[in-house]
Amino acid sequence: MKYPKIQTLWKRDENKKFTIIEGDFSKEEFASIHKWEVTEKIDGTNIRIFWNGETVNFGGRTDNAQIPNFLLDTLQKTFTADKFKQVFPDSDNVVLFGEGYGQKIQSVGKKYRKDNGLILFDVVVGNWWLERDAVNDIAENFGIKRVPVIGIMNKEEIIEFVKNKPKSTVSEEELTIEGVVVRSHPLMLFRDGSPIMFKLKVSDYEKLQLL
Secondary structure, three states, X not given: OOOOOOEEOEEEEHHHOOEEEEEEEOOOHHHHOOOEEEEEEOOOEEEEEEEOOOOEXXXXXXXXXXXXXXXXXXXXXXXXXXXXXXXOOOOOOEEEEEEEEEOOOOXXXXXXXXXXXXXXXXXXXXXXXXXXXXXXHHHHHHOOEEOOEEEEEOHHHHHHHHHOOOEOOOOOOOOEOOEEEEEEOOOOEOOOOOXXXXXXXXXXXXXXXXX
């Protein structure tokens, strides 16, 4: 199972270095939803962790993606089979989705943390996307962080928030957030069963200012 591709709120103009086209939604569903749960977007590498009731397997964003050895070592120490049996005693089809972040991961990684690890943002058990409270509990049980929820906002508030270039609440050093990932509140799904969500980056508006 791969994490669904997250669309940017707006369509992009391919003739202008893929800058956003404000006001032109990339998905028609976005126009109809008024409340969104906003989380900080972490600048790292996408990680999937699979549990089948007996063994733990690790993957990147795609099946061919390679996880750096130093990060894989951290993941293997954190997400053991014994720990999964404690956290999911009755489940044998679990996928954890998170972002590998920290030292040596992306150019800003060392500002997040001096070592590296995984910050959790979603959990799927069987075909069920778990609610935020459950994801929080799972992160706590594994002794890791979960992406912070900034709040519930409408689209106008989200846009203004990103334009203001807020500081990360995850990083150990001062760092402007990469952007936000938001999902409908309450949770709703696209027809393919994936959550309705979008992303918006600080750099999207920085590019617009340069035009």
